[in-house]
Amino acid sequence: MFKSSVTIMHVMGIPIRLHVSFLVVLPFLAVVIGNNIGVISEMAGVEAGLLAAHPFTLGFVLAVLLFTSVALHELAHSVVAMRQGMEIHAITLMLLGGVAEIEEATDERDELWMAFAGPALSLVLGLLLLFVVRPAATGLPADMRLVIYYVGYMNIFLAAFNMIPAFPSDGGRILRSALARRTSYLRATQIATAFGRAFALLFGLFGFLIGNLILVLIAFFIYIGASQEYQANVLRDVFSDFRVRDLMTREVATIKVDMTVQELMDRMMQETHSGYPVLDEGGNLVGCVTLGDIRSLPDIPPDTMRVGEIMSRELISVHPGEDLFSAFKKLSEEDIGRLFVMEGGGLVGIITRSDIMKAYRVRELREEQARIQR
Ligand SMILES: [Zn+2]
Numbered sequence: 001m002f003k004s005s006v007t008i009m010h011v012m013g014i015p016i017r018l019h020v021s022f023l024v025v026l027p028f029l030a031v032v033i034g035n036n037i038g039v040i041s042e043m044a045g046v047e048a049g050l051l052a053a054h055p056f057t058l059g060f061v062l063a064v065l066l067f068t069s070v071a072l073h074e075l076a077h078s079v080v081a082m083r084q085g086m087e088i089h090a091i092t093l094m095l096l097g098g099v100a101e102i103e104e105a106t107d108e109r110d111e112l113w114m115a116f117a118g119p120a121l122s123l124v125l126g127l128l129l130l131f132v133v134r135p136a137a138t139g140l141p142a143d144m145r146l147v148i149y150y151v152g153y154m155n156i157f158l159a160a161f162n163m164i165p166a167f168p169s170d171g172g173r174i175l176r177s178a179l180a181r182r183t184s185y186l187r188a189t190q191i192a193t194a195f196g197r198a199f200a201l202l203f204g205l206f207g208f209l210i211g212n213l214i215l216v217l218i219a220f221f222i223y224i225g226a227s228q229e230y231q232a233n234v235l236r237d238v239f240s241d242f243r244v245r246d247l248m249t250r251e252v253a254t255i256k257v258d259m260t261v262q263e264l265m266d267r268m269m270q271e272t273h274s275g276y277p278v279l280d281e282g283g284n285l286v287g288c289v290t291l292g293d294i295r296s297l298p299d300i301p302p303d304t305m306r307v308g309e310i311m312s313r314e315l316i317s318v319h320p321g322e323d324l325f326s327a328f329k330k331l332s333e334e335d336i337g338r339l340f341v342m343e344g345g346g347l348v349g350i351i352t353r354s355d356i357m358k359a360y361r362v363r364e365l366r367e368e369q370a371r372i373q374r
Pocket of ligand 1: 073074077118119162170
């Protein structure tokens with residue numbers, strides 16, 4: 001998903017990545033924290049005069065530890081997700097904290113614990129550092145006391161900030177999973193999203209009124225995040241109700257590999273199809289040919305050329321038992337119009353974008369029917 005990032009290490013098999021924005025954010029944070037070392041040392045009860053390190057050095061160390069805390073927070077989400085059998089693609093540290101790319105939870109109960117794990121870890125870590133290690137009571141050098149205090153404080157802030165119920169934050173996910181026990185998953189997402197958006201607007205307005213542009217920017221990201229998450233959820237929710245076999249076209253018109261391009265064009269005109277799977281003499285699927293392949297042909301008479309010479313051999317297929325959402329993802333990722341439905345090595349159907357979009361209509365009809373029967 002985040003292509004402009006580099007992997008720096010693996011923890012429990014999960015790649016930890018840094019987004020390019022990190023190159024700007026880290027020095028920026030180091031300077032901001034460095035400039036506020038006076039205030040921070042006062043909060044920590046450390047005499048600023050006792051600090052041995054340069055404020056910017058401390059700022060840099062604290063900025064790195066802040067992102068380490070974010071990484072630990074994301075790891076906590078990931079560990080719970082992995083326990084529940086979900087796949088973690090990566091953790092990416094970026095502009096506004098971190099993102100764990102976790103395969104979506106389909107059971108709202110899974111999501112509850114997964115969403116809860118991050119803030120819980122941050123809170124425990126924060127409380128441990130502040131109240132168990134108790135930096136002020138240790139005989140450690142002033143710099144160390146300041147660092148322990150500030151990291152503890154930041155972890156508590158991280159827990160609190162993530163618990164704000166502004167979907168798709170952790171708090172918002174917990175809210176959704178609580179709502180989903182009373183209503184449908186989709187409806188719960190709708191409510192949680194509306195909540196998240198309303199919150200983002202209020203937050204943005206507040207930032208605007210007190211003249212804090214950073215708050216306005218954060219509000220903007222929350223708003224966008226809520227909207228994107230909502231769309232992804234609607235798609236997932238509608239499409240995972242169906243299997244490929246429910247909506248695929250079973251009667252597939254095929255053509256033979258040795259047919260001439262002229263014959264192919266005639267067939268296309270007659271049947272008003274814009275693409276065909278291509279079979280060899282033995283009836284095996286060997287490629288596919290579309291109107292696009294004909295259009296991009298050089299100026300050679302179409303009756304001297306065979307389909308086999310112009311077809312594309314890259315076959316992207318799905319299994320009839322796969323859910324529609326995964327077929328939809330394949331179509332979007334590969335940016336193609338149709339997928340071959342293969343079972344036991346044979347072609348059993350074809351599924352196109354418009355077949356997939358029928359899922360909406362079918363779903364609507366089903367809901368309408370359920371409403372009438374109630
Ligand atoms: Zn989190």
